[in-house]
Each structure stands twice: as structure tokens, then as C-alpha cells.
Amino acid sequence: MKQAITKAGKGLWKAFPMILGTVLFISLASVLIPKSFYTTIFSKNIFFDSVIGSSIGSISAGNPITSYIFGGEFLTQGVSLLAVTAFLVAWVTVGLIQLPAESAILGKRFAFLRNITAFILAIFVALITTLILRVF
Amino acid sequence: MFIINKLKQISVAWYFLIVILLVYFFLFIFKQDLFFQSTAFFNSVIFKIIPIFVLVFVLMSITNYFVTPKFVSKHLNEKGVKKWIYIIIGGVLSTGPIYMWYPLLADLKNKGLSYGLIACFLYNRGIKITLLPIAIFYFGWKYVLVLSLAMIFVSIIQGILLNKLIK
Numbered sequence: 001m002k003q004a005i006t007k008a009g010k011g012l013w014k015a016f017p018m019i020l021g022t023v024l025f026i027s028l029a030s031v032l033i034p035k036s037f038y039t040t041i042f043s044k045n046i047f048f049d050s051v052i053g054s055s056i057g058s059i060s061a062g063n064p065i066t067s068y069i070f071g072g073e074f075l076t077q078g079v080s081l082l083a084v085t086a087f088l089v090a091w092v093t094v095g096l097i098q099l100p101a102e103s104a105i106l107g108k109r110f111a112f113l114r115n116i117t118a119f120i121l122a123i124f125v126a127l128i129t130t131l132i133l134r135v136f
Numbered sequence: 137m138f139i140i141n142k143l144k145q146i147s148v149a150w151y152f153l154i155v156i157l158l159v160y161f162f163l164f165i166f167k168q169d170l171f172f173q174s175t176a177f178f179n180s181v182i183f184k185i186i187p188i189f190v191l192v193f194v195l196m197s198i199t200n201y202f203v204t205p206k207f208v209s210k211h212l213n214e215k216g217v218k219k220w221i222y223i224i225i226g227g228v229l230s231t232g233p234i235y236m237w238y239p240l241l242a243d244l245k246n247k248g249l250s251y252g253l254i255a256c257f258l259y260n261r262g263i264k265i266t267l268l269p270i271a272i273f274y275f276g277w278k279y280v281l282v283l284s285l286a287m288i289f290v291s292i293i294q295g296i297l298l299n300k301l302i303k
Contacts (some may be wrong), residue, residue, distance in 0.1 A: 001201055008196035011231070012189065014147070021153040022187075024160065027178035031170055058215045064264055069181075072274035085283065092262030093287075098234055105182050105238040105253065106245070114294070120257075121290050128286045133279060 015063040021064045026073050042079050046127075053083035054122040057090025058115075066093040081133070083124035093118040188269045195266040199231050205240045220295070223253050224288055228258025234261060252299030259291035 042049045060067065067081050071084045095102065102111040161179050200301040215266050231238060264271075271280045 001197075004201035005197045005245060007191055007200045011196055012193055014149075017147070017153040018149040021149065021156045023181050024156045024178055025151075025173045027181065028156075028159065028163075028170075031173045038165055064262075064267055065270055068267070068270050068274045075275075081279075083170075084175050088283075089262065089287065092264075093259055095234060101238060105242050108295050109302060110254070110298070111199045114258065117255075117297055118259065121294055125283070125286045125290050128289070129279070132282045133287070136278075136282075 015065060018063055019065055019069070022069050026069060030073065030077075042083050044080065046080075046082060048121040049080050049083035050086040050126050053079075053086035053126065054090040054094075054119055056094055057087040057122065058094040058119055060091055064088075064092050071082060082126050082130045085129050086122050089125045090119060090122040166175045176289050185270065185273065188273050191269045192266055195269070196231065196294035198267055199229060202229075205230075205237070219253065220256065220292065223257050223295075224260050224291065227257040227291070228263045228265060229290075230257075230261055232265070234258070237261075250295075250299050251302045252297070255298045257296035260288065263287055 042052060057067065060070075067072075067088050071088050074084050074087070075081065096115065099111055099115060160171060163174070231246070238260075241249070241257065245251070245254060268280060275283075
């Protein structure tokens with residue numbers, strides 16, 4: 001158990017500078033960047049918003065906590081739930097940063113197809129999630 | 137040389153934090169109004185999420201204790217639908233960096249695990265049980281529940297798709 005606690009502690013400590021840096025960065029961005037900036041990136045078009053959300057999530061990397069902080073902030077800035085969901089899902093399922101390691105160990109074809117389908121499916125997950133939430 | 141080696145050991149995350157702190161330092165000197173507005177926003181966020189991190193720490197400790205690569209590989213030897221269920225559970229419960237799991241998955245691949253099941257496992261790693269408190273804090277339990285179920289459903293689709301694409 002001691003080992004498990006130490007591992008958890010190390011995991012959080014490793015994520016600490018990125019989380020603290022992200023919260024500080026977002027705090028600054030929320031003051032500097034006007035709300036209209038987000039609405040210009042996200043067009044309110046269902047298809048394009050989810051593609052943009054998935055694209056940003058795909059090229060981002062790091063602890064998922066960081067994506068929650070960003071996602072939460074995007075929502076308060078008026079970005080649609082669809083785009084934010086695609087962003088959150090792509091963040092954790094598409095791994096462009098790990099692509100070389102994944103290709104080397106699990107095969108190029110697998111790594112490429114897995115990441116491409118994960119990118120497309122992030123949009124699909126976002127659509128399902130927002131549709132279900134609208135019904136219930 | 138010693139300093140260069142030491143600097144190389146510092147992760148990018150720390151450099152990121154240092155750069156942000158430097159920006160705040162210069163803001164404090166040159167743009168105090170911006171500095172105080174930003175720190176007020178920072179305080180409002182950080183004090184809300186600190187208690188959740190305590191819960192995350194407890195959950196991470198429990199998961200680390202029970203779910204090990206050995207535990208996962210043991211249960212991936214099941215057959216049929218049961219195999220998919222264990223793959224999903226394994227993916228959801230697995231912890232640590234994703235690349236840590238690649239060698240194990242490659243080994244299981246050599247032992248007969250399909251590419252579809254590997255993709256399903258990796259997709260379900262996106263659902264982080266240990267981080268659920270934070271996700272719920274930001275998006276609400278209803279959203280997190282629906283998103284998690286949708287991701288599990290789609291992970292199976294991706295698995296089937298990859299099994300068909302890579303033969």
C-alpha cells in the first residue's frame with residue numbers, strides 16, 4: 001500500500017507544475033483575451049466546431065486535468081458543449097506526441113489507423129453525448 | 137557540464153511553470169492591474185480544486201494498489217464477449233503514462249490479442265476513474281456519466297473497425 005501511495009504522490013507531483021501553470025495561464029488569458037476571440041475560432045457550426053475542438057485536443061498533450069480546466073474555461077467563454085466534448089475526448093484518445101513510440105512498439109499501420117479513427121470518433125462521441133443530454 | 141545535465145533532467149512542465157511565473161513577475165512590475173485581476177481569478181479557481189485533488193490522490197492510491205499490469209494481463213485471457221468487458225474494465229482502471237502499457241500490449245498481441253482489443257483498451261484509458269471528481273466539478277455528474285458511457289460504446293466500435301481494417 002505504501003508503494004501505491006508513493007506512486008500516487010509521485011503522479012500528482014509530476015502533474016503539479018503543468019496544472020499550476022495551466023491555472024495561472026488561464027487566469028491570465030481570461031483577463032487578456034476577450035470573449036469574442038473564442039466565438040471567432042468556434043463558428044457555432046456543429047460540424048466545424050466539433051472538428052476544431054477535436055483538432056485542438058489532438059495536438060494537445062498532458063494530464064487530462066489540464067484539459068478539464070481548459071474545457072471548463074472554454075464553456076464559460078461561450079464555446080459550445082459539442083466542441084468542448086470533442087476537445088476533451090480527442091485530448092485523451094488521440095496521441096500525436098506518443099505516435100512515434102506507439103508506431104515503433106505496436107506497428108505503424110495500427111498507430112496511424114488508431115489515431116485517425118480516434119480523431120473522427122471524438123466528433124462522434126461529442127455528437128452522441130450532446131444529443132443524449134439534450135433529450136434527458 | 138554538470139549544470140547542463142541537471143537542466144536536461146528538469147521536465148518541460150517545470151519550464152512552462154517558470155515561464156508563466158516570470159510573466160506574472162513582469163506583470164507585477166509593469167501592469168499591476170492585470171496582475172491583480174489574474175491572481176484574483178487564479179485564487180477563485182485554485183481554492184475550489186484543492187479539496188478535489190485530495191480525493192483524486194486517495195483514488196489514485198487505491199487504483200495503484202489493486203490494478204497492476206500483471207493483474208490486467210491475467211484477466212485479458214478470457215474468451216468472447218467477456219474478453220471485451222475485461223478489456224474495457226482494464227483500460228478504464230489502468231493508470232500511469234500510456235507508453236508504459238505499449239510493451240505489455242505488444243506482448244499480448246504476440247500472444248493472440250487482436251488489434252481491435254488493443255485499440256479498445258487504449259480508448260478506454262481516456263476514461264479516468266481517479267479524475268472523475270475533477271471532471272464532475274467542471275461539467276457535472278450527468279455529463280460525465282453520459283460521456284463515459286458514450287466513450288465505452290465508441291471504444292467497441294473502434295475495436296471492431298480496427299479489426300476489420302487490419303487483418
